Amino acid sequence: MNKNSEYTELKYDKGTIIINGNINLPNSVYDPRIDKNRALGRSFQDIIHYLEKNNEEYIDNVSDYIKFSTQSKFNDTNVLRDYQKEALESWIANDKKGCIILPTGAGKTIIALKAILELNSSTLIIVPTLNLMEQWYESIKKILSDISLIGMLGGGYEDLKTITVTTYESAYLKSSFLGNKFKFLIFDEVHHLASEKYYLIGDHFISPYRLGLTATIEREDGRHVLLNNI
Known part of the structure; x- marks a missing residue:
């Protein structure tokens, strides 16, 4: 990713997703405590789908899945x-x-x-x-x-x-x-x-x-x- 390009950063925070970027994403609401939009964790897939459908660049700092190796x-x-x-x-x-x-x-x-x-x-x-x-x-x-x-x-x-x-x-x-x-x-x-x-x-x-x-x-x-x- 070009460091100078605009992108959206997604971060997991205690069951919610903090959205760092100038974009309105599905199921997100403004949180005045952090001056950013926030969404419930369950909205993660809808958010990713929206970003990819609209060719928006993003950084996923949300998913930290345990590796499956069985x-x-x-x-x-x-x-x-x-x-x-x-x-x-x-x-x-x-x-x-x-x-x-x-x-x-x-x-x-x-x-x-x-x-x-x-x-x-x-x-x-x-x-x-x-x-x-x-x-x-x-x-x-x-x-x-x-x-x-x-x-x-x-x-x-x-x-x-x-x-x-x-x-x-x-x-x-x-x-x-x-x-x-x-x-x-x-x-x-x-x-x-x-x-x-x-x-x-x-x-x-x-x-x-x-x-x-x-x-x-x-x-x-x-x-x-x-x-x-x-």
């Missing part, structure tokens, strides 16, 4: 049933975003593991309980020969790895730090994400790929409609 270390023998394959293909066709709603015992975890294989990207799996965190960890161990690439965050664990399993509470508390580390988010029991508290997780992360899993997406407070923007 492509040759998977040992997955699971075979998807027709309805599981259809669900995965529909998610892929939807730009690798959205929710899969299937009954308990229908193999949503297997679909999610296939999605991880599909993307080959750093992945954060968010679950509601410590028990589920450990169950997911064990499921991933079965298909990944190098367990040093799997970590857990929460319940006394502080192990951030290529594929990390955490709880909604830990993801919420650390979202401003973790928000630019993972390309792929998996929300188990995704209806929890729609709560007023945990919805912030989705806002802070820049992750372009997102998968929600649940058997019952509806909430009594009606906030499940927010999951259309997972």
Whole structure:
């Protein structure tokens, strides 16, 4: 890049993107505290798309994804049933975003593991309980020969790895730090994400790929409609 040319600098700051440049970008608002525009982390892909579509030069100081290097270390023998394959293909066709709603015992975890294989990207799996965190960890161990690439965050664990399993509470508390580390988010029991508290997780992360899993997406407070923007 020509140092004398005008460009836009994007910087990650506690779940938001600071925009340094004389340009109005999608979903950004003026922050008088810093005299610059700012956007939520979830707007990162829209901002990049806008800049590239308009041939605007920019510097990305936002994304700091954990390197994914497990492509040759998977040992997955699971075979998807027709309805599981259809669900995965529909998610892929939807730009690798959205929710899969299937009954308990229908193999949503297997679909999610296939999605991880599909993307080959750093992945954060968010679950509601410590028990589920450990169950997911064990499921991933079965298909990944190098367990040093799997970590857990929460319940006394502080192990951030290529594929990390955490709880909604830990993801919420650390979202401003973790928000630019993972390309792929998996929300188990995704209806929890729609709560007023945990919805912030989705806002802070820049992750372009997102998968929600649940058997019952509806909430009594009606906030499940927010999951259309997972």
